[in-house]
Amino acid sequence: MNTKIEIIKDLTSDDKYLKEAAEIIKEGGLVAFPTETVYGLGANALDENAVKNIFVAKGRPQDNPLIVHICDFNLDNIVEEVPEVAKKLMDKFWPGPMTLILKKKDVIPEITSANLKTIGVRMPSSYIAKKLIEYSGVPIAAPSANISGRPSPTDVERCVEDLEGRVDYILGGEKSNVGVESTIIDCTVNPPCVLRPGGITLEMLREIDSSIYIDSAIMDKPKEGLKPKAPGMKYRHYAPKAKVKIIEGENKKTIEKINEMVLNYIEQGKVVGIMATDESMESYSNKAKVLSVGKRKDLSTVTKNLFEVLRAFDDIKVDVILCESFEEKGLGVALMNRLKKAAGFDIIKL
Ligand code: TXA
Ligand code: MG
Numbered sequence: 001m002n003t004k005i006e007i008i009k010d011l012t013s014d015d016k017y018l019k020e021a022a023e024i025i026k027e028g029g030l031v032a033f034p035t036e037t038v039y040g041l042g043a044n045a046l047d048e049n050a051v052k053n054i055f056v057a058k059g060r061p062q063d064n065p066l067i068v069h070i071c072d073f074n075l076d077n078i079v080e081e082v083p084e085v086a087k088k089l090m091d092k093f094w095p096g097p098m099t100l101i102l103k104k105k106d107v108i109p110e111i112t113s114a115n116l117k118t119i120g121v122r123m124p125s126s127y128i129a130k131k132l133i134e135y136s137g138v139p140i141a142a143p144s145a146n147i148s149g150r151p152s153p154t155d156v157e158r159c160v161e162d163l164e165g166r167v168d169y170i171l172g173g174e175k176s177n178v179g180v181e182s183t184i185i186d187c188t189v190n191p192p193c194v195l196r197p198g199g200i201t202l203e204m205l206r207e208i209d210s211s212i213y214i215d216s217a218i219m220d221k222p223k224e225g226l227k228p229k230a231p232g233m234k235y236r237h238y239a240p241k242a243k244v245k246i247i248e249g250e251n252k253k254t255i256e257k258i259n260e261m262v263l264n265y266i267e268q269g270k271v272v273g274i275m276a277t278d279e280s281m282e283s284y285s286n287k288a289k290v291l292s293v294g295k296r297k298d299l300s301t302v303t304k305n306l307f308e309v310l311r312a313f314d315d316i317k318v319d320v321i322l323c324e325s326f327e328e329k330g331l332g333v334a335l336m337n338r339l340k341k342a343a344g345f346d347i348i349k350l
Contacts, residue, residue, distance in 0.1 A: 003164045007156060007172035008128055018128065021171045022135030025050075029168035030057055032145040032159050033132050035069075035124040037097045037178045037199060038152035038307070039159045040142030041167060042069070042132070045078075048109040051141050055111075057166040060148045064232045065114035066141040067099050067182070068121050071133040075121060078105055078139060086187040088208050095125035097178045097199035101186040112141050114231060122182055128173040144181060151238045151307035151342065154179050158311060179304035180334045184230055185212065194218075195230035197334040199303070219328065219337060221345040237341040240310040242273065242318050244343040248325035249350025255283045257350055258322045262288045265320055273318035275309060277302070280324065289316055296324075299331040306335065310342060 006017040021031045025042060028050040032041045041058065043050035045068045055062055068078065073090060075082055080103040082090075089100060104119035113119045124130060133140050144152035145159045153159040156172030163170060183198030183205070191211035194202060196218065205212045215229055222228060247254050247261075258274055262285045265272045272288040277296040284290045293309045294301030313321050323339060325347075326332045340347065 001165055001168070003160075003167055003170055005156075005160060005164070005170045005172065011127065015131075017171060018131050019135055021169050022132055022137075024169045025132070025136040025138065025140060030054060030166075031132070031169040031171060032163055032167055033129055033142075033171040034156070034173040034176060035126045035129045035142075036176060037124070037181050038154055038176050039145040039156070040069070040124075040129070040140075041145040041163065042140040042142040044136070045069075045112050045139040045141035046107055046109065047138075048111050051109065051111045054141065054143065057163065058143060058146070058148045060143060062111070063114050064143075065116055065120065066112050066143050067184075068108065068112065068119055069129065069133055069140045069142050070121060070123050071095075071130045073123070075102070078108055079103055079119065079121065080105055083187050085192055085209050089185065089187070089192075089205070090123075092208055093200050093204075094123040095130065096123070097125075097182040098122065099182045099184045099196075101184065101188055101195065103188055118186075118188055120184060126174070126176075128171065132171065149237060149239055151240060151310045152181060154304070154307050158308070161311075177304065178300075179306055179308075180338055183334070186229060193229070195228075196233065197337050199331070199334065201330050202333065203330060214333070219333070219340070238307065238310070238338050239342050239344070240314045240321065242313055243320045244310070244323060244339075244346065245320065246323045246325050246339060246343050246347045247350065248347055251280065251324075253350045254324055255280060257348070258324075259283075259285045261322055270319040271317060273313040273316070273321040275313070275321055275323040277324060288322075289313070289318055296326070299326065299335060302326065303331055303335050306338060 008014040099122040154176040178199040183200040184196040194214040
């Protein structure tokens with residue numbers, strides 16, 4: 001398949017690309033596009049065939065439902081009801097990095113919701129995403145624009161790397177600012193439950209409704225036979241080709257341990273990467289390839305760079321990536337959720 005790639009640099013003169021991409025969506029094609037969380041791979045959520053092609057392009061298991069992206073606060077045409085708490089959350093956090101699980105209407109084909117009676121709905125804040133939905137005139141089903149299992153792309157180059165030749169159109173634009181996928185909240189249960197942590201933190205959600213809680217299963221290794229509430233959470237995810245290990249402990253001890261591990265790996269002839277922070281960069285052995293993921297004192301810089309840094313380690317062909325750990329508080333919850341999954345829960349506790 002020939003993939004058309006266009007980058008939006010000027011919102012006025014490049015509007016034609018948005019219209020062109022919207023035409024592709026209307027005709028049942030696939031368009032990758034930027035959002036503030038990660039890049040998405042979109043198709044008309046109401047078109048069964050178009051949605052089927054998303055699963056094919058990504059190599060995504062069919063039991064993993066998609067999020068439907070909208071640009072209008074009126075959800076009556078796609079969901080059965082909007083509970084009070086969902087209305088309050090929408091008012092506060094939309095447009096933005098938050099997905100609400102609601103009871104779906106029959107117009108949403110089963111393939112989009114993977115046979116569930118519910119659907120995830122999100123209104124992105126990215127200008128390009130919003131315009132694409134508006135010009136298409138339909139809700140857009142969009143998973144992250146990566147090959148299934150790989151770290152989600154946060155810029156157009158990574159999108160092209162995974163999807164060129166597999167989709168009709170790649171619309172480039174700004175780098176994703178949040179860097180991890182949206183916070184998913186199940187609003188069909190009471191109290192509402194966070195199924196995937198993201199840019200909107202539990203602390204922020206609790207200012208709207210103090211009963212909201214995080215599903216306890218999501219921060220731990222998935223248990224054999226236990227069905228996760230967000231089907232996607234059971235798959236190996238966000239993983240670079242290299243093996244990822246997390247070292248968890250007090251900062252100074254972590255640095256010592258990582259430097260000791262580097263020597264061992266080098267003896268075995270392995271190329272070692274270290275995922276450090278701006279604060280710790282200088283403390284590591286120059287025998288390893290050290291990349292900073294951001295500032296420990298500002299975790300938004302870390303979530304923003306996380307997936308890109310994991311992919312950058314693959315580019316420099318390391319065999320193993322040793323990662324510092326972060327406190328599971330605020331944005332640290334989403335960050336550690338992705339990092340633990342990337343590591344397949346391989347964590348060394350000091
Ligand atoms: O930030 C985001 O949400 C990005 C951008 C592109 O908007 N999209 C995204 O989609 O992360 P995806 O497909 O990579 O992840 C969707 C997650 C999966 O874990 C899926 O299982 C869960 O949402 N999900 C979707 N519909 C659901 C439902 N009805 N009930 C429970 N979980 C659902
Ligand atoms: Mg994904």
